[in-house]
Amino acid sequence: MEKFADEAIIEVSSGSGGNGCASFRREKYVPRGGPSGGDGGRGGNVVFTVRRNLRTLAHLRYKYSFKAENGRDGESAGRYGHHGADVIVPLPPGSLIRDAETGDLIRDFSNDKEDFIFLKGGNGGWGNIHFKSSVNQAPRKALPGKPGQTVKLKVELQIMADIGLVGFPNAGKSSLLDRFTNARPKIAAYPFTTKIPNLGVLTLDERDVIIADIPGLIEGASEGAGLGFRFLKHIFRTSALAFLIDLSDDNYLEAFDILLKELGSYSEDLAQKKRLLAGTKTDLPETEGRLDELKAKYTSEEIMGVSVFSGEGVKELSYAFLRLIKTDDDNNVADDSACEDSSANMNDGQIQFEGEIL
Template sequence: MTAVVDGFVDETTIVVASGSGGDGAVSFRREKYVPRGGPDGGDGGRGGGVVFSVHANLRTLAYLKMRHRFLAEDGGNGSGQRKHGRDGRDVEVAVPPGTVLRDAATGDLLADLSRTGEQIVFLRGGKGGKGNWHFRTPVNQAPRFAQKGVPGETRDLRIELQVIADAGLVGKPNAGKSTLLSVLTNARPKVADYPFTTRSPHLGLLRRGERDVVLADIPGIIEGAASGRGLGLRFLRHVERCAVLLYLVDLGDEGVPDTVRVLEAELAAFSAALAARPRLVVGTKLDREGAPERLAGLIEAFPGDRVLGISAVTHEGLDELAQAVVGMTGGSA
C-alpha cells in the first residue's frame, strides 16, 4: 500500500534483499612441472548488505515508491590459485528523518530512523563459501567439493514517515493553522478560505532569540475522522513525536468548547498517548465579531488548561503564544 496526497508520500511498501555469498571453487594447482598439484580453490565473496541511511534533504517517501525493490549484489564465486571472489556491493536505501520501518505482514516495529546522518545495516549479505583448499586432509589430499555460499535474506517492509517537530498544530479545517504557521515561522503553506487547504504536513521554524522550535501543521480533523472521514486522522502520526500539541479553534464559530472536545475525542481514538500529550488551547481569529466573548467562555470551560487568544491579522497574542510554545518545548539553543 502506498499513501499519496498531492505528491506527498508518507507510507509505502518495499522489498529489500541482501546478496547471497559466492560459492567456493573446486580447483587444483596445474603447472608445467607440478602435474599433481594440490587443491587451490578460492573462497566465494560475501554478498552485499542492505543499508538504510537518513538524509536531511529528503522530505517524503516518493523515491521509495518509485523504485520499490532494493536488491544488493551477490558475492562473486571463488576461482583457482586461491583467488577470493569479489564481495557484492551494498544497496543503500535513502530515507528522510523520522522514517519508521515495520514488518509488512505483522506491523512490528523494526527500526526508527530519526537522526540525520544515521545509518543502519538492516540486512547483512550471505557469507561466501569456502573453496576446496580448506578441506584438504592427510587422508584426502584432493577434495573434489567446496562450500556453497550462504543465501541472502529478503524482507517485505512497510515504511512510514513521521515528521520531526517539537510542537504540532491540530484543529478542524479552517481553524487558521496554516495562517498561524505562516506568521509565526518561515513556512509558506497554502492558505485559503475553504476546508482542507492543507493536504499534507508542513513544517516551520519558530525562532525566538537563540531558541528554535519546529512546528508541524497537519490537515484539519473533523468529527468522525476516526471512522475515516476527512484527511486529518491519517496524518496524526506526523505529530506523534511532538512534545506539545496546540489545539486551534476558530473564535468566529459558535460552540467553541465543543470543538475542543471533538478534537480530544478524535485524538484519543487514534492514540491515548497522543491525547494525553501536554497542550495549549489556542483561540484563533480574535479579530472577529464576538470572538472576545467566546474566548472568555473557552477559558471558563477549560480551567485546567492554558488558553490563549490570537489574531494572525492584527498579530494580537502572537508574542505570548510564541513564548509559551518555546517555554513548553524547551526550544533548541
C-alpha cells in the same frame, strides 16, 4: 496535485555469497601443485540509513525493489572473490519498518544516528584449498555460496515535530504556520485547504522549534471521517499540542471538547500530551469578548489569543511554544519578558525557515 507519501511497500534482498573455486596449481616445475581454489566473496548487506534531508517516502514510491550485489566467485591461485556491494535504503527521520505480512514492528528510526544492517549477505563458499588433507591431497570439492534473503516490508512515516497544530478546518493553522516559518502552506477560505501535513521551523534564541500542521479534524475523525484522520499518526511524536480555536465560529466554546474527544478516541496518549489553547482571529469584531469566555470555561488550561492578520499575540505564542517543549535541564528557556527585546530571528512574525514538506 499535492502528494504526500507516508507509506510504502518495498522488497529488499541481500546478496548471495559467491561460489568457492575448485582448481589446482599448474606450474612448469610443480607437477603436483595441489589445490588452489579461492573462496567466494560475501554477498552485500541491506542497510537502512536516516537522511535528515528527506521529509517523505516519495522516493520509495518509484523504486519498489532494493537488491544488494552478489559476491563474486573464488578464482584459481587462491584468489578470493570480491564482496558484493551493500544496498543503501535511505529513510527520513521518524520512519518505521514493519513486516508487510504480519505488521510486526522491526525498527523505529526516530532517534537513529547510525546505519542499521537489516539483512546480511550470504557467506561465500569455500574453495577446495580448505579440503586438502593427509588422505586427500587433491580435493575436487568446493562449496557454493550461501543464498541471500528477501523480505517484503511496509515502511511508515511519522513526522518528527515539537509542536503539532490541531484544529477544525479554517481554524487558522496554516496561516499561523505561514506567519511563523515561511513554510508556505496552501491557504484559502474554504474547508480542507490543507490536504497534507506541512512542516516548518521557528527559530528563537538559537533554538529550533519544529511545527507540524496536519489537515483539519472534524467530529468523527477518530472513526475515519474527514481528511485529518489519516494524518493523526503524525502528531504521536510531537512534544506538545497547540489547539487552535476559531473564535469567529459560533461553536467556539465546544470546539476544544470535541477535538480532545477525537484525539482521545484515537489514542489516549494524544489526549494526555502537554498542550495550550490559542483563540484565533482576535482581530475580527465578532470575536470581541470571546477569548475571555473561553478562559472562563477552561480555567485549568493555558489559553492565549492570536491574530495572524494583525500580528497580535504572535510573538507571545511563539515563546509559549518554546516553554512547552523545554526539558527540565534546559537553562535557556525564554520567559514572557523576553518577547519585548529578544534578539530572536523574527520580523513581524516571520521567523527563519529551515524545512518544508512538498
